[in-house]
Structure formats: C-alpha cells, structure tokens
Amino acid sequence: MMKDKITKALFVYPETPVSFWSFKHAISFVGKKAAFPPLGLMTLAALMPKNYEIKLVDMNIEALKEKDILDSDIVFISAMIIQKESFQKVVTLCNSLGKKVVVGGPYPTSSHSQIEGVDYFVLGEAENTLSEFITDYENGTARHLYLSETKPDITQTPPPRFDIVDMDKYATMMLQYSRGCPFNCEFCDIIELFGRVPRTKNPDQFINEMTILYDTGFRGGVFIVDDNFIGNKARVKKLLPEIIRFQEERGYPFELSTEASLNLAEDDELLSLMARAGFNMAFVGIETPVEASLLAINKQQNTKTDLLSSIHKIQKMGIEVTGGFILGFDDDPEDIFDRQIAFIQKSGIPMSMVGLLTALPNTQLYRRLVKENRILNESTGNNTHDLQLNFIPKMDIDTLTEGYKRVVKAIYTPKNYYARCNTLLKNMNEYPSRPVAKMTLPVLAKNLKGLFASFFIQLFSGYGFEYLKFFLKNLFTRPGVFVQAVSKSVMGHHLFRITNEITAPGWLGKYIDHKLETVNVNLFRLETKKTPDSIFRIINLHIHAVTKMQKKLLKVNKSSTGHLGHTMQTVSADIKSYFTKFEHLVREKIGTIKLDDLKTNLEKIKPAILKKIAQIRKDCDVKYAYIKEYFTEAYYKAEDEINRLVALLGNPQAVAVTT
Template identity: 45%
Template sequence: MKVLLLYPEFPDTFWSFRHALPFIGKRSAYPPLGLLTVSALLPPHWKRKLVDVNVEKLRDKDLAWADVAFLSAMLVQGPSLAQLIARCRKAGLRTVVGGPVTSADNPSYEGADHVVRGEAEGVIGALVTDLEAGKPRRRYETAGRADMTRVPPPDLHLARWRRYSAMPIQYSRGCPFSCEFCDVIELFGRIPRTKTAHQILAELDQLHGMGWRGSVFVVDDNFVGNKPAIKALLPRLEEWMRVHGNPFSLFTQASINLAEDDELLSLMRAARFNKVFIGIETPSAECNRAAGKMQNVKADLLACVRRIQEHGMEVMGGFIVGFDQDPPEIFEKQIAFIREAAIPISMVGVLIALPNTRLWRRLSGEGRILRQSMGDNTAALLNFIPRMDPEALLAGYRKVLASIYSPSEYFERAQAMIARLGARPRPRLACSDYLALFRSFVRQGVFARYRVAYWRFLGKTIFRTPRHIGLAVTLAIMGHHFFTLTRRLESGFPRRDATS
C-alpha cells in the first residue's frame, strides 16, 4: 500500500517565524514529527511519501500515486486541513486524520473518511489491518497511553530537511502539573513517560548520519517533568555531543521549576542546550493560582528567569491576558515584567478555552463559551465571554504588543538579556549563517524603518559582549518577524463587537 503523509499549512502567527525564515533560506521551522513517527510505525513493505505544504506544493501526481492519505494537524492548521481533505476527496483518495485537532469535534476534519483520536501507537495495528482488508472503520480511539520505550525513531529521511531551520526529537510525553487552560495533560496525561537514553542517542545518530548540523528542538511539553530521568540522560547526551564534535545546539520547553535545580541547569548547559521556552503566563500570583499553575505561584519568577539566563540559556516566555482575575492594570504589569525579565522573545496571547480542558468545562458550565477556538491565541476573536470588558481586553492586548515589539523596546530587552548570559558553547556556523548575516545587514540595516535602533543594538553588542554578536544578529532577525506580525495584528483587530 502507498500512503501519502500530508501536513497542513500553518497560518502567520508568532510561532510560524514566517518573516524570519527567509533570512536563513528556510521555509518552515521543523518537519512534522508526529506524521514521521506514524510513518515509522507502518509496515516496512508499505511505500510512503511526505508532502508538507509549508515547504512544498501538493501536486496532482502525488494524489494519483497514493492509495490513502494520512493527515495530522493542530487546531490552528484547521483551515488548511479542510482544504487538503477536500482536495483528496475530489481526487478520490481515502483520508485518515489524526493529531491534536481530533481531540474535539472540529469542523475542519468533517470531510475525512476515517478519524483517529489519541496516540497513534495504540491503534496503528488495527488501522493497518483494516486498511489492508479494505474494511476500515470510521473512528479509531486509543485506550491507555503509549509505551515510549517501544516508539521507533521517526522517518526523518522523508522530509526535505534542508528546508527547515531545526530538526525535532521527542524524549517524553505528559506533564506532572495541572494548568486549567492546558490540553497537554488531557492528551498525554500527568505521568511523564520517557524514552530510553539509547533511543535518544539513536535518533541523534540518525540526524548526524543524514548530515544535519545545527539546531535540534526537543519537543517535550515539559522537558523536566521527570527530573531523575532527565538527569540520567543528560550526561549521556553530553558525551555523545563531545564524541561527535558538538554538531547540534539544543532547545526545549520546560516549567519554571527548572530554575530551582542548579545541577540540572549545569547538566543542560553541558549538553549544549542554549534556550528554553517557559510558560510564565502572568506576573499575577492570583491568576496563576486560579489557573492551577502552582509551580509559578511558588516561584520568584524574575529570579528564576535570571538564574536560567545566567546558566547560559536564553529564556523564551509565554504570557497570557484574559484571566478572570486580571486587574485593570494587568497590561502595564505584563509590559513591566517582560522588560525587567529581559525576555526578547515573549509570546503574548489572549486566553483561549481549548476543547476538553478544565477551562473549557468550567466555562461551558457557566454558559460562557461562544465558539470553538481554532487554536490561535493571537486572533482578535474571543471564544468565551471574559470577565473584563471585551473591548478593554483587546485594547490592552494591542497595547502590550505595541510596547514589547516596538523595535527600540525589543532591542533593549535583547541587549539586557545578552548582558546576563553566562558562559555558553560557541555555535557551529554554516553557510546559511553567513548568508543570514548579509541579508540582515541589508534588509534591516539599510532598508528597515528601525535601522537606527538595529545598528545601535549591534554596535553595543560588539563593544560590550563581542562573543555574542552571532546571537545578536539572530535575535534581530527574529525581531523582524515580531515587528512585522505585530503591525499586521494591530491593523486587523476589530474595535467593536469583539465577541461577535
């Protein structure tokens, strides 16, 4: 059987980095790890082909080649998913849809022939058997959780990997915390399940053998969810890196309690982790407490961020406005916190109620759900009735974005963060890095409206911390994405009927 693995397009959001990727000659951030893991679970005699429409076009001959199409998507990819399903249906091609989008009754996959809910490892055998027999069911649902020690390496060789800025690997699934608005624990549970060190090193061997050099994203929703397991893995990871000439730089996602463990921070730095995304959400302890994010309530958030930075890792922060407990001055507080924490890359969004979360269930019970969210927390369309006046909430959100992503403010935070960074390994430079440098000098240093702030930022870096000039250029390029997207978001926000 021939299976076409189809990955829908991401819209233009903070997470897409669409306006930064052209600087380094890339088309997307990373390939679809979920689909490529599913591919590795299929029978070896099946033929497979990946088409990620974020980096290439879907051709009619791709559809004609296949016997069945497997599609996976996040909520935010829903519109593109619906288009791909319609195109497959028009071509007479059977479709199977899975991924986070199927965790709720979402209209984007209504046209699919078959729907898979839950982790693929639990149903792939039955699905394969039924497809080969020509009698697949409409729905497949996983019972229980996958044994991560039996998950094979993903078929990364199917991806056009030179078109991506980073490669993904996964060590664990699940998170021990219970944040009201988060769907991770609904999808993967609260007991982190991990692969073995041998599995992870085998996946790094695969990447190295493909010729990949550069960034690797450890996609775990909470990399430090199981600290004993991580501490056992990291020395093996450090040794592998050293033996292979340090071909990769790593980044991941973690909870704020990472900062409480100096040993763990040191092990991550030694293994060449250079940045980490932290869900900070809000400087309001009352909001974090109400959302069940107790790890943030217990922490001195500013001190924690600084401690991570001093161990040589950049902190990327996630922030939310729209909590029921938000005071009127929350927007100024968010701006002040982001500035004092020196977090250049701050992903600020409006709270959304994702399907099947505790937040969704609570707001449904209160009669406050307006519509199902499409997963984009930068959208102007609220999906629930907030306690704050909707127009005031969206106006405050616009104010936060306009402030933190004004070029001068952004570059000042980047400068402050660079000054804090402790010792960190020098990254390996590739041809694309030099090309990005040239493009940045031209596009940002000559033609951009913020060119004065840009040159001031680079000049200060060269004078004060010349070892970080490469990082400074990278941050400037990422800033261009945020500046561009913020202008577009500001112009697209409605000023009335915010909940209509």
C-alpha cells in the first residue's frame, strides 16, 4: 500500500465576491486589502502536525499561483457558499496540476454531494476529524469522506496561527469564543452546523489568544466571530471581567465587535460589562418589524421586547448596532417595503444589511420548502447582489425583487444614511464612560490616513454637500464621537457604491435593449443605400454599440452580472449577426462597386477599428476579466471578421458566407 507523506501543505481561501459584507470600498481608505482574515484556516493550521510547513494563500489579498500549488504536497481549501464559484476554479486548477485536494468549511459541509474534483472531504468541525484524516492519509488508507458526528470540546482547541497571514493587509482581526446558538430561527444554518447548545472556551484560554494577538503588535479592531456571543450569558459574564482587566492593563489596544441577539438589551449587567470591555459594535439579526413574520420563522426572541427601544438602549451604552434585515418571508404584507424603510430610518442603524431570503441547505426552511415543492435551485450564498431567489415566494417575484431594490436605494441615499448616522452618534454620545484606546503612533497614522482619504475623496464626490454637513455637525457638536463619525462616513462610501451596483442591472438591461434597437434601425437605413460609405458606417456602428455597452457594463459589479448572462449572450449573438449581414451586403454589391476602392477604404479604417478592439481585449484580459464570458465571442471575433472581409474583397470566392 502506497503511503503519502506530507511536509508542505498549501491552504487556500477562495475569493469572496464584492458585497455589502466585503467592505471593499471602505477598507481601501486605510490601505487594506480585505476586511477579515480566514480564521477557520488559521485554526486548522494550529491543528496540523508541528513539523508541517504551511503556506496560506488568501485570494482576497493575493493571486493563487500555479507555483504555490506545485510546491505543495497537498492542498486544503475552506469555503463558504458565497465563495463556491472561486472554490470550484481552485479545485479545477489543482486537478489540472495533479495535486490532491482536501476541502472543508460551511459550503462543502452542506453541499458535498454536489461538488466534483475533490479527493477528500473533511467535514464538520475539524477538531474531531482532521487528526484521523492525516493519520490515514500518511498510511495510505484515507477515505473520501470524513464527517464529524459529535461536537468537539473547544476548550481543547489551540490558538489560531496568526503567523501564517500578513496582518497588515487586513482591516480587522478575528477571534472565536463560542460556537452555537440557543435560538431556533427557521432560516439559520448555524444551529445545523454548530448546534443549539453554545460551547465556549475557558476565560483563561480566550485571554491567552488575545495576548498572543497583542504580542504580534497588532492594534485595532477585533471581531469575535461567535454566532451569538451572549448565547450562554452566565459564562460570558465570567469572561467579560477578564477582558476588561486585559484591556485596562494595556490601554485598550483592541476595539471589539461581535454578533449578539437582541435580548442583550434586556440584561443591564451584561450590557454594561460589554461596554466596559471595549465593545463598540454588535451585529443583531432584526430581520423584520412584522411580528407575524417573526413568529412564523421561530424568532420569538424579537417579539418579547420593543425593537426600537432595545436598539436605542444598546446604542446609548456606546455600542453601535449593525442590523440584519430580510425580505421575502411568507407572512410579509404588501406594505413590507415601506415598513422596512420607515423602521430602519427610525432605528438609527447606519449599516442596515438588507437581503432577500435564501433557503440555505440543511436548514429548517429548506426542508419545509422541499416538502412544499417550492425549491428552485441551490442558494448562491449572496442574498444581496444576484437578485435570484432559490425558492418560490408567496409574493410575486418581480414585486419582491423590485421592492428589495427600492428599499436598498431608499435607505442608502446619502441624506437618509447620514440621518441614521446622526441618530446613532447622538445616542452613543450619551454614554460618558466609553473606553478610549491609548493613542499609539500606528493607530494615529491609520486614523489620519482614513480622515484625509475620507475628506478629499468624499467632499468632492456627488454627495459632497451631505458629507460636509455631517462632517461639520459632528466635529463641532459631538467631538467625543468624531472618530466614529469619520468611520461612518467611510463606510457610507462603500454602501453607496454597493447600492449603485445592486440597482444598476435594471437600467443596464433597458439601455442594452434600447441600443440594440437603435443599431437595428440604423442598420436597416444604411442597407437601403448603395454607397461604399454606408458599409464603413455599419462597421463603425457595430464597434460603437459594443463599446458603449461595455462602458455601461463596467459600472455593474462582478457579482451583479449573473442574471444578465442571457442578455449579454444575446448581445454577442446579435453582433455576430450584424457582421454576417455586412458580409452579405458586400457580396450583393460585388457587381455594382469597384472592389479596389472598397478594399482601399476598408484598409484605411481597419487600423482604427483594430486599435479599439485591441483595447477592449486588453481590458477584458486585465482590468475587467469578469465580462469576458459575455463578450468574448463579440470582441475576439471582431478582428477576424475584419480580416475576413478584407480577404473577401480581394477574392470573393475565398471565404464562405457565415450561417
């Protein structure tokens, strides 16, 4: 039996599409490449044998090179559902280079039966499966599938390997205290992956991880990735005093954030401890202001309190609330869109992450919809950009998607966004005991860089007046939260850009339809004329139309173009058809015009056309690779068509008519 020894392991984290959650357009203000590092792979690395040489490639900050794969003995890939397109490309590349592939993480765990090209699946929580796989692999007896049947004791989980990532490339670091959530929301996959009994690390264990991170020299934001940090209130109340002590002794080096349930507002002691520990943000799943929908999805915890009062109470303790909202529940009323807009504006939640409901695999929602024969396809994991529901909603689909776009567009006008920011900062300003981080030179440099970038970019933007009003108001009336005001401004820039990308496809489709109609009308007019000039104008018309459509498409985000695939393919086919018509036109005129004159004139305009095509090709290959799949045929065929036409004019029988 052949044994495989591992000395070099390559860890790959696939690319995440740009979305509300990527914060791409905000983190660039402070020179960062990605918001968060891949904590799962960093933890996996800590579980590997100590003698392994491990290299991690996060495709969100650097390209994966073939050399990285070839230099390794085996490749480990972890991915979420939203990363599945990039994930599959990595798997395919590894297959082509003959490297064994091991995968895990949320996406493979929920959908492994649909994934091809993978040698080994190590699913569930790695603490229970990785060691067995490594032993079997090195003994030549590895199975195709390893699945954790029990939940591991995470008090035995080692600290993540911070040394395998370039920490300067990330805006925020990550730690984990617990796994699991005690609640039972129908749409949630977390309780399926990690269970409903929260498992926590020991206080000493978690403080040790904070110390290791501190010793790397990192200072700034730390996101505690727990699905519900307060899922076990008794234990977290034992941890928080230790975090407070850690922060006070070191001058509050970390700005903490996490995810928590809204019942945080019901526990004054817990809320006070979190504020004193340096928590400045908590993501809360609010979902909807409609009580009937909350009850239907088993989110009773949000019906036991006044939503707005709870949100404002948390804010007044100096903790920003970031809210998750969902549209598409069965019990959503017709006026849900207006109600969501009104609620969000009153809440003072600047970052209101509104998404369409998606049925994730292995959730209660998915199982129910399967029984009701309402599942259309598998979820993309992106409930904000692709605008494609993977199930049949009770509401009309067009009404739902158009209503969703209306909500997002309304809440992310600069005026409405800054109004929510002012509500938040007014509430946060009421907390006088907010911990203040010790100002070190690196922290000061980062803050100043963000401030200058914000001022000079946003002041001269299309929303510069709203920005200036917000900037000055908080500078002079709320100086205690001015740093937060700058942060909110920078985040607003990202949110405005993403909103434009989400709402752009609608008008782009209409623009393309209009442009095609215009081309067809002009083509008909030109074909009725019997002059060589009309032929040359047809060529320019083709190229001009394609170029204009390309410019419009470039305003649409990469992950927004998926549902335009059919339209784009139609454009490509139509352009090919135009060239075919042109060729027929030339053949018809063979006997009525001088071929030499026609060929001479065509040769004159050929360089300009080919130059334009070359630029388009360069843009496709380098800057805008993602549009290649829609326009490859049109762009790459154009040069060949021009050459064929020149050849045709020289020898009419040399080239067959395209059918």
